[in-house]
Amino acid sequence: MREPHHDTSSPKPAPKAVVGRLSLYLRQLESFGRQGRETVSSSQLGQALGLNDAQVRKDLAYFGQFGQPGLGYRIDDLVVEIRGILGVDRDWPTALIGLGNLGRALLGYKGFRLRRFRVVSLFDNDPRKQGHAFDGLPVRHTDELPAAVADEGLRLAMICVPADAAQRVADQVVSAGIRGILNFAPTSLFVPPEVSVVAVDLSVQLEHLAYSVHNLHGSGATDDVSAAG
Amino acid sequence: MREPHHDTSSPKPAPKAVVGRLSLYLRQLESFGRQGRETVSSSQLGQALGLNDAQVRKDLAYFGQFGQPGLGYRIDDLVVEIRGILGVDRDWPTALIGLGNLGRALLGYKGFRLRRFRVVSLFDNDPRKQGHAFDGLPVRHTDELPAAVADEGLRLAMICVPADAAQRVADQVVSAGIRGILNFAPTSLFVPPEVSVVAVDLSVQLEHLAYSVHNLHGSGATDDVSAAG
DNA sequence: TAGATTGTTAATCGATTAACAATC
DNA sequence: TAGATTGTTAATCGATTAACAATC
Numbered sequence: 092m093r094e095p096h097h098d099t100s101s102p103k104p105a106p107k108a109v110v111g112r113l114s115l116y117l118r119q120l121e122s123f124g125r126q127g128r129e130t131v132s133s134s135q136l137g138q139a140l141g142l143n144d145a146q147v148r149k150d151l152a153y154f155g156q157f158g159q160p161g162l163g164y165r166i167d168d169l170v171v172e173i174r175g176i177l178g179v180d181r182d183w184p185t186a187l188i189g190l191g192n193l194g195r196a197l198l199g200y201k202g203f204r205l206r207r208f209r210v211v212s213l214f215d216n217d218p219r220k221q222g223h224a225f226d227g228l229p230v231r232h233t234d235e236l237p238a239a240v241a242d243e244g245l246r247l248a249m250i251c252v253p254a255d256a257a258q259r260v261a262d263q264v265v266s267a268g269i270r271g272i273l274n275f276a277p278t279s280l281f282v283p284p285e286v287s288v289v290a291v292d293l294s295v296q297l298e299h300l301a302y303s304v305h306n307l308h309g310s311g312a313t314d315d316v317s318a319a320g
Numbered sequence: 321m322r323e324p325h326h327d328t329s330s331p332k333p334a335p336k337a338v339v340g341r342l343s344l345y346l347r348q349l350e351s352f353g354r355q356g357r358e359t360v361s362s363s364q365l366g367q368a369l370g371l372n373d374a375q376v377r378k379d380l381a382y383f384g385q386f387g388q389p390g391l392g393y394r395i396d397d398l399v400v401e402i403r404g405i406l407g408v409d410r411d412w413p414t415a416l417i418g419l420g421n422l423g424r425a426l427l428g429y430k431g432f433r434l435r436r437f438r439v440v441s442l443f444d445n446d447p448r449k450q451g452h453a454f455d456g457l458p459v460r461h462t463d464e465l466p467a468a469v470a471d472e473g474l475r476l477a478m479i480c481v482p483a484d485a486a487q488r489v490a491d492q493v494v495s496a497g498i499r500g501i502l503n504f505a506p507t508s509l510f511v512p513p514e515v516s517v518v519a520v521d522l523s524v525q526l527e528h529l530a531y532s533v534h535n536l537h538g539s540g541a542t543d544d545v546s547a548a549g
Numbered sequence: 550t551a552g553a554t555t556g557t558t559a560a561t562c563g564a565t566t567a568a569c570a571a572t573c
Numbered sequence: 574t575a576g577a578t579t580g581t582t583a584a585t586c587g588a589t590t591a592a593c594a595a596t597c
Contacts, residue, residue, distance in 0.1 A: 106564070110531050114524040118506060132578065140508055144578095145566055152580055160579040161573040177527045178534030196425020202506060202523050208530075247529060271533040273526060277347060277431060279369055287532035289525050294431050295343040296518050297502060298406045300476060301437075302339050303516035304500040305407030335588070361554065373554095374590055381556055389555040390597040 105153040110177075112150050115140050117173045124166045132163035182207050184244050186269070188214040188260055189251035190230060193275055197249060198226050208247070212239045216256075233260060236267035247271040254278040261288075334382040339406075341379050344369050346402045353395045361392035411436050413473050415498070417443040417489055418480035419459060422504055426478060427455050437476070441468045445485075462489060465496035476500040483507040490517075 105113075119139050123131055133151075134144035151157055151164075154176050158164045174180040185203075187194055187210045197203070198210055213228045215221070220230045231239070239245055248264045250257055250272060257276035264272060265286050272288045274280050280288050334342075348368050352360055362380075363373035380386055380393075383405050387393045403409040414432075416423055416439045426432070427439055442457045444450070449459045460468070468474055477493045479486055479501055486505035493501060494515050501517045503509050509517050 104536075107528065108564075110528050111524055113531075114521070114527045115508070117527075118523075119508075134578085141510070143566060145568090146564090148578090148580065149565080156580070158579050159573060160571070161577050163578065176531070176535075178530040179527055183530055192425055192428035192430070196421055196428075197522075199421035199425075200522065201421070203526065206523050206526060208526050246533065247526075271529045273529055279344070279348075281370070287529055287536065289529045289532075291520075291522065291525055292343075293426075293429065293520065294347075294435050295340055296520055297432065297435060297437050297476075298343045298346075298408055299336065299339050300500045300502055300516055300518045301407040301412055302342075302405070303518075304475065306405075307333075307516065337588075363554085372590060374592090375588090377554090377556065378589080385556070387555050388597060389595070390553050392554065 105150075109150045109153055112140075112142070112146075113173055113177060116147070116150070117170065117177065117179075120166050120170050120173070124170060128166055130163045130165055131169075133158070135163070179206050182209055183247055184209055184211045185247040185249060186210075186212045186214060186236070186239065186245050186264070187249050187251065188233065188264070189253075189256075189276075190215045190217075190220055190225060191251060191253075194249075194251035195225060197251065197275075210249075211243050212245060214239075215252075233263050236263055236269075240267045240269060245269060247273065249273045249275065250280075251275045334379075338379045338382055341369075341371070341375075342402055342406060345376070345379070346399065346406065346408075349395050349399050349402070353399060357395055359392045359394055360398075362387070364392070408435050411438055412476055413438055413440045414476040414478060415439075415441045415443060415465070415468065415474050415493070416478050416480065417462065417493070418482075418485075418505075419444045419446075419449055419454060420480060420482075423478075423480035424454060426480065426504075439478075440472050441474060443468075444481075462492050465492055465498075469496045469498060474498060476502065478502045478504065479509075480504045 116136060119136060120131065132144075133147040137144045137147045148158070151169075155172070157169050157172055171180075185208050187198055190198075190213060194215075198213075203210065210226075211228070213225060213230045214233045214236065215230050216233055221232060223230050246269065248269050248271070250260055250264070252260050254276050257274065257278050258280060261272060261274070261280045261282060265282055270286055272280065272282065272286065274288055274290045277292060277294055279290075282288055345365060348365060349360065361373075362376040366373045366376045377387070380398075384401070386398050386401055400409075414437050416427055419427075419442060423444075427442075432439065439455075440457070442454060442459045443462045443465065444459050445462055450461060452459050475498065477498050477500070479489055479493070481489050483506050486503065486507050487509060490501060490503070490509045490511060494511055499515055501509065501511065501515065503517055503519045506521060506523055508519075511517055
C-alpha cells in the first residue's frame, strides 16, 4: 500500500454464510414492510430470525452503511439494497432439466416466480417425454441447450435428472454457457471455477433431521439447520 | 476430573457440519460399494467429494475408530456404521402436511423412500382437499395429528403449507408429540428445544446462486454451497 | 521390513459475539 | 440534550488443515 490514508484495497468478500442470511433478512424485512413498519433495529431483525444483533449489523456492513445510529434501518431502502446485492432485482431466465416427479413439481412451485426466477425452457432426454409440453413449454433434448441459451438468454439451470446422468448434463450445461446450476441430483458435481453450483440435497437434510431426533432428542439443543425455512 | 487416567467425560458432540458430511460419505461409500470396491482411504473418499483427507478422518473420528492404519476403511463396515449413526438403519414414519404443488411432489419423490423415510399420513386443512386421497393415502385435518401419532407411530413431519400457516401447524405438530420437522415453508419456525427443525429453503438457495453468478462470475471461486447435491 | 494410512495433537484460519466510541 | 443504535475493533469461539507418531 503506497498511500496509507487512501484505502484502495478491495473490500473483504462476504462469506457464504452471510449471503444465506441476507436472504433471510430480505424476507423478514418484506414481511415487516407488509405490516406497515418503516424502520427496524438490528436487534429487532435478529430477534425475528433467532440471530444475534451484532451479527445482523456485521453482515450488512459487508455491503455498505445502510443504517442510521439511533434510528436503525429504513425498511424500504434496505429491501431495495439487499435485492440489488443478491441480484433478485431482475429476471433470471432458467432452464429446468429432467421432468420426473421433482422436476415437474419445481415447475409449479410459486416461490421461484416470486423471486423472479423464470423457468423458460424444459429439457429431458427421455424420448417418451419429448414432444410433450408442461405448463405450455415444450420438452427438448439437451443437445438444444446452446441454441436455447442464445435465443432465450438462459443464465441458470436446475438439474433434476437421476444421479448417474447429472455430471453429463452438467457438462452440457456448462459448455452451453450457463454460469449457475441448482443441483437436485444426489451426487457431487465438478464444474469449472467460473461456474457456481448450489446443491439442494433433500436426503442429506432428512438424514440430518433423523440424526438430531435419534441422537439429540431431549438434550435441549434446538437444531435449526441451514437457512431458516 | 478426579481420576486423570480414566476419561469419563462424554465425547465431544459432532458439529452439524460434520453430520451433513457424514451423509455425503455414506452416499459415496454406497456408490464405491456398488462398483465392487472393498476398501477406501480418507484421501480417496475426500477426493471424490472435494474434501480434505484430514477432514474425512477427523469427521469419522467423532464417532469411533473405523479405519485400519495402512489399509484405510472397509467400505461395507463403514456403511453400516454410518447408517447406524445417522439413524437411517430403521424406518421413519413421516407425516406430510400441505398438499399443494410442492407437497404432492415430495410425496412422489423416490429419494425419501430410499432412505427409509416413509410418508404414511397426509394432512391438509383445505376442505376441498379433504376426502381426496393421494398415493392411496387419505387427506385428513391436522386436528387428527395426535391420533395419527399414536396409531401410526409418526416421528417426523414435513411442513409444506404456506408461510402464514406454518407456525400454527408447527405448534400442532409439536403438541401431537412429533420431535422432528422438515420445514419447506418460507418462514422461520420457533419450537421447544427438544424438537429439531431442518429448514429447506429453495428461495434462499436460488438467491445464493443468483448472488454468486451476479457478483462472483469469473472470480475463480467455485461456490459449492451446502451439502453437495 | 518398507510403504501406506490411520487417529490425534498442534497450528491455522475463519466466523461469531462483545464492547464501545461515534452519531443521529 | 439524553437515549438509542449504528459501524467497527477486539475478544472469543469453533472449524479446518497440517503434521506426525502409532500401527497395520
